[in-house]
Amino acid sequence: MTQATDETRLRALTPQVLAVLVSRGADFAAAEDATQDALLQALHTWPHDPPRDHKAWLITVAWHKFLDATRADTARRRREDRHDEQPTPGPTTSTDDTLQLYFLCAHPTLTPASAVALTLRAVGGLTTRQIAQAYLVPEATMAQRISRAKRTISDTRLDQPGDVATVLRTLYLVFNEGYSGDIDLAAEAIRLTRQLDTAIDHPEVDGLLALMLLHHARRPARTTPDGNLIPLARQDRARWDTTLITEGIHTLQRALAQDRLGEFQAQAAIAALHADAPTAADTDWRQIVEWYDELAGLTDNPVVRLNRAVAVGEAEGPRAGLAALGELDETLPRYTAVAAYLHERDGEVETAAKLYMEAAEKAPNLAERGHLTREAARLNGVLRGDVDA
Known part of the structure; x- marks a missing residue:
């Protein structure tokens, strides 16, 4: 067994060993110290003397190290006596x-x-x-x-x-x-x-897993080779990971079948509708609006309503989207970027260009700032009549 294999196995076993020590009454910091000591001993011992049960070996060694540390602390003598009464842990789930x-x-x-x-x-x-x-x-x-x-x-x-x-x-x-x-x-x-x-067994755990898988599936198409953001509508969907999409949709269906809707399931349903569309034009925006309505009923997050305004703009037209946006607080993060997009969709190119620049100044990170600046430049090119715009 190679050291790399040992380290991979140890990483997988670490939380299980730590959890056992904590469940037996060790405080977190002491349990982690003992676990780390056991891991170091494993790296030294296992290459030439591998145990039959790796987890049981780690639990036993970690527990002994915890007890040794407890005994060395005379101020915690009573605590030592209490832990000495615990049985030495063996194989366990x-x-x-x-x-x-x-x-x-x-x-x-x-x-x-x-x-x-x-x-x-x-x-x-x-x-x-x-x-x-x-x-x-x-x-x-x-x-x-x-x-x-x-x-x-x-x-x-x-x-x-x-x-x-x-x-x-x-x-x-x-x-x-x-x-x-x-x-x-x-x-x-x-x-x-x-x-x-x-x-x-919890539907929201499935919901979160589905949401992560569906988002992660789009990762290869999300940026250019030099790191620039690519909006969802312009992504090359052939680069999406269909295996992750299939797993994500299956996981979501398993969650929804329990009929205990939560916010992560609703978010995953929206992501699934995006993932299921062969092209941006085929996106079922009306269903997405309905899922945003469900999500808004589950959480009081204003960002949900901001994203809903975009969906309304796609489903019912940019004027409807702007009306939905007008009901929200203008200080919301990305509010100005959404306004710019909807104004562009409505044909108000000059207004949209100005709003994109304003949004760029408020962007939370360099990647978004660069994307919004490029959008403003693109529209300014349209206003100038540049052939490359």
Whole structure:
């Protein structure tokens, strides 16, 4: 067995081992320290003396290391005595324990950023350096963030059912970070959501997984080779991953069959309608508007209504879209970009060009700023009568 194989297997087993220690009463920070010590010993021992049951070996070694650390802390003698009464863990299934770990890492007392970092560290098995690189922050900064998160939940015991919605929001935050550094966070979020899907029967877990798969399927067509954004309507649909689309639609159907609609299922239904259209012109915008109405009834998120205005503009014409947009707060992120698009669709090229430039100045990132600036330049070219516009 190669070291690379060992490291891959260890990463998969890490959350299961950590979850068992936490479920047996170890506080999170101490459990993770013991687990990491066990992993290091495994990398040293397994190449020449592999165990028959890898998970059982790790649990046993990690538990002993936790007890050793507890005994070394004389101020925690009573706690040591309590843990000494626990049986040494052997082979075990830890599906429920791992599920609890998801809930612990996405605890409501944590900030979203801390919950994401801790989930990637504990459940995903990523190193602090890998997480820092993915989020483009110094390793010391990410280490502090993770340490604070551990302290926050150090005395938390999950004796009540966890909040699935909080876990799903955390995973969706990971997914939306996409790709940066050496870690593909979108792929990592899909992997973790698949893992969660095997541990819990919940339609919104299926809904989130379907949404991720359908969005991820369009990724190859989303940007030009030099990194410029390509709007959905202009994407080369031949580059979409049909295998992921098929899986996403199947997963969504499984969720909807339970008749317990949630916001991730509604979002996935919208994504499925886009994915199912052979061309942009074939998109069933009326159904998309209906799904946005369902989604608006499930969540009070104004961004949903902003996206609905675009869908209304496509289904009923740009004037109807502008009317729907006029009911919303102009300070909403991307409001001006939507207004520019709808005015362009209505033939108001000069107004649209100005709005695209305004939207570019408000863009949340360089990629969007570049796209909106190019849209403004394109329309200004039309106004000048340039042949290349």
